[in-house]
Amino acid sequence: MNIHEYQAKDILRRYGVPVPAGNVAFTPAEAEQVARDLKTDQLVVKAQIHAGGRGKAGGVKLCKTPEEAGKLAKEMLGKILVTHQTGPAGKEVKKVLVAAATGIKKELYLSILVDRAVGRPSFLASTEGGVDIETVAANTPEKIVREAIDPATGMLPYQARKIAFGLGLGGEYLQSTVTMLLNLYKAFVDTDASMIEINPLIISEDNKVIALDAKIGFDDNALFRHKDILAMRDLNEEDPREVEASKHNLNYIGLDGNIACMVNGAGLAMATMDIIKHYGGNPANFLDVGGGATQETVTEAFKILCSDKNVNGILVNIFGGIMKCDVIATGIIGAVKEVHLNVPLVVRLEGTNVELGKKLLKESGLPIITADGLADAAQKIVAAAKKAA
Amino acid sequence: MSILVDQNTRLIIQGLTGSAGKFHAEQCAKYGTNVVGGVTPGRGGETVELNGKKTPVFNTVAAAVRETAANVSCIFVPAAFAADAILEAADAGIELVIAITEGIPVLDMVKVKRALAGTTVKLIGPNCPGIITPGACKIGIMPGYIHKPGPIGIISRSGTLTYEAVWQLTSRGIGQSTCVGIGGDPVKGLDFIDLLELFETDPQTEGVIIIGEIGGNAEEQAAAWIKDNFTKPVAAFIGGATAPPGRRMGHAGAIISGGSGKASDKIAALEAAGIAVAKTPADIGETLINLIK
Numbered sequence: 306m307n308i309h310e311y312q313a314k315d316i317l318r319r320y321g322v323p324v325p326a327g328n329v330a331f332t333p334a335e336a337e338q339v340a341r342d343l344k345t346d347q348l349v350v351k352a353q354i355h356a357g358g359r360g361k362a363g364g365v366k367l368c369k370t371p372e373e374a375g376k377l378a379k380e381m382l383g384k385i386l387v388t389h390q391t392g393p394a395g396k397e398v399k400k401v402l403v404a405a406a407t408g409i410k411k412e413l414y415l416s417i418l419v420d421r422a423v424g425r426p427s428f429l430a431s432t433e434g435g436v437d438i439e440t441v442a443a444n445t446p447e448k449i450v451r452e453a454i455d456p457a458t459g460m461l462p463y464q465a466r467k468i469a470f471g472l473g474l475g476g477e478y479l480q481s482t483v484t485m486l487l488n489l490y491k492a493f494v495d496t497d498a499s500m501i502e503i504n505p506l507i508i509s510e511d512n513k514v515i516a517l518d519a520k521i522g523f524d525d526n527a528l529f530r531h532k533d534i535l536a537m538r539d540l541n542e543e544d545p546r547e548v549e550a551s552k553h554n555l556n557y558i559g560l561d562g563n564i565a566c567m568v569n570g571a572g573l574a575m576a577t578m579d580i581i582k583h584y585g586g587n588p589a590n591f592l593d594v595g596g597g598a599t600q601e602t603v604t605e606a607f608k609i610l611c612s613d614k615n616v617n618g619i620l621v622n623i624f625g626g627i628m629k630c631d632v633i634a635t636g637i638i639g640a641v642k643e644v645h646l647n648v649p650l651v652v653r654l655e656g657t658n659v660e661l662g663k664k665l666l667k668e669s670g671l672p673i674i675t676a677d678g679l680a681d682a683a684q685k686i687v688a689a690a691k692k693a694a
Numbered sequence: 695m696s697i698l699v700d701q702n703t704r705l706i707i708q709g710l711t712g713s714a715g716k717f718h719a720e721q722c723a724k725y726g727t728n729v730v731g732g733v734t735p736g737r738g739g740e741t742v743e744l745n746g747k748k749t750p751v752f753n754t755v756a757a758a759v760r761e762t763a764a765n766v767s768c769i770f771v772p773a774a775f776a777a778d779a780i781l782e783a784a785d786a787g788i789e790l791v792i793a794i795t796e797g798i799p800v801l802d803m804v805k806v807k808r809a810l811a812g813t814t815v816k817l818i819g820p821n822c823p824g825i826i827t828p829g830a831c832k833i834g835i836m837p838g839y840i841h842k843p844g845p846i847g848i849i850s851r852s853g854t855l856t857y858e859a860v861w862q863l864t865s866r867g868i869g870q871s872t873c874v875g876i877g878g879d880p881v882k883g884l885d886f887i888d889l890l891e892l893f894e895t896d897p898q899t900e901g902v903i904i905i906g907e908i909g910g911n912a913e914e915q916a917a918a919w920i921k922d923n924f925t926k927p928v929a930a931f932i933g934g935a936t937a938p939p940g941r942r943m944g945h946a947g948a949i950i951s952g953g954s955g956k957a958s959d960k961i962a963a964l965e966a967a968g969i970a971v972a973k974t975p976a977d978i979g980e981t982l983i984n985l986i987k
Binding site: 419421422424425426455456457494497499524526527529530558560568569570571572573575576577578579580581582583588591624625655656657678679680683 | 773774797798799800801802803804805807808837839840850851852853854855856857858861878880881905907908909910911912931933934935936937938973974975976977
């Protein structure tokens with residue numbers, strides 16, 4: 306789960322990580338009031354959406370007075386912001402962060418996340434801040450400092466010093482940077498974050514080390530023990546199809562193709578997308594119905610697939626292990642009748658009670674195309690979707 | 695022969711009295727696995743009937759090991775309590791822990807991995823289908839009947855995609871020595887290389903299929919290791935070539951592990967190591983068969 310910049314900064318502030326003073330505003334009047342309370346003539350108004358690249362898209366603007374801050378907020382609120390991370394549809398700005406702007410001496414990069422290769426939380430830091438860390442890794446990998454933390458001891462001061470010196474934050478900056486890093490680690494562990502990224506971390510004109518931007522993602526598996534964080538979820542920022550799917554315990558990710566698929570198991574679901582593409586088709590989604598799908602979940606899954614107007618065909622690929630093919634077939638038949646399917650449907654069943662499942666589909670009298678094996682299924686749906694398009 | 699589990703395995707189920715635990719324990723027992731007991735805190739002294747046999751339930755893993763001489767445990771405990779269950783098994787002297795549970799918090803697994811480091815306890819999973827030595831021992835949620843005893847080892851990060859590969863082999867008359875689902879979580883127990891080491895010295899195994907997917911760099915590491923150390927034919931498949939980049943994992947996630955996490959890079963690394971990579975998931979079985987015939 307991701308949160309907004311203003312929420313991330315609230316968390317960091319709570320853990321003693323320095324962030325610029327500021328607050329969220331939902332209306333121009335609120336923005337003006339926040340700006341007034343900040344008592345500074347250096348202000349920044351930042352659109353709050355779950356995507357990077359806001360600055361280039363006009364979602365970050367500087368100003369001097371509360372009135373100007375209100376005006377900028379009025380321009381941004383309700384506007385669709387398109388950045389390289391939002392996709393072409395963009396995202397509507399529903400709130401802005403109004404904060405004190407700071408002169409920048411130097412921009413740095415800092416993040417913490419779990420390194421799966423060593424199975425430990427690890428810091429990633431670089432003197433090259435304000436740019437994409439991917440670019441730094443590609444061009445100047447020697448400028449990246451890595452430090453893995455032993456979960457048994459937690460972060461030790463020497464590790465914080467190593468990172469601080471690696472960032473060029475020795476001397477007068479050392480003590481405050483060490484404290485900030487230790488606090489950041491604590492925030493990461495306490496909140497079950499999956500990533501905290503501060504880009505840029507800056508040295509301000511008045512020689513303070515400050516998190517100028519902040520992005521926090523959380524481990525979905527751990528949200529059950531963080532009700533306060535779950536409350537920060539902003540459904541406006543999520544694909545409505547994904548929100549609907551998650552209500553029914555379906556793992557759905559919307560894509561931009563025209564062949565919808567419904568599969569059991571994440572690996573097989575990905576592989577099904579791969580083989581659709583291999584035969585010249587384009588998947589409309591990733592959908593894993595899981596191992597315990599019932600007739601109801603199959604019906605809900607079909608509703609979501611059919612709500613996508615780009616869809617010209619549906620492929621169901623089920624390898625019934627514990628799940629029985631006849632149960633799946635009954636679910637599909639019920640769903641097709643309920644949602645008034647108007648695109649071609651190819652069903653590939655394999656596994657327990659497969660013969661019975663195929664018989665049920667055949668006897669239903671519905672226009673269901675059955676397939677034997679993955680390759681056959683993919684070829685059939687690609688051909689059928691082309692015809693229907 | 696086979697690896698890790700066989701007819702001598704003495705299995706306990708942690709979470710035996712839960713609905714998933716009981717259902718799958720029954721399936722394992724029916725397959726022929728020697729299920730000697732179960733553990734559910736507070737339910738010690740009860741029994742659960744598995745395949746017509748009364749199976750004792752214990753309050754602790756330590757008691758179960760003491761009374762049944764169990765050496766392997768399979769975990770069906772809910773995600774919030776699963777890390778605790780894994781470490782309880784390890785502490786009680788269980789040699790091999792198989793964690794089926796899905797959705798364990800990553801930082802819980804970070805602690806588990808740290809606690810198991812330096813011990814001889816082996817962990818498979820979490821978030822995996824389990825392990826099966828066809829004809830001898832099935833531990834986990836995979837359908838038993840699609841397997842057949844034979845010469846091919848399988849190591850996979852995916853569940854149902856493994857069934858797909860197994861089925862492609864079995865329906866062509868080729869059996870399997872042992873199939874291991876290592877699970878899809880970022881922090882987990884045994885990885886490709888740990889299992890390849892075991893398959894290398896297993897006389898029954900004549901070839902291996904590895905099924906990987908996008909994310910991390912375990913496949914690249916396995917490819918390099920295979921090139922230098924593994925003498926048997928290997929076929930591979932990488933799922934997720936068409937998945938949109940960055941949906942699951944931020945860029946920093948890929949950078950910190952020292953790999954891109956992309957399918958194309960994994961396939962290139964495998965091919966550079968002389969491993970035959972299946973072009974589509976429908977060709978996994980065929981790709982391996984072409985290597986051994």
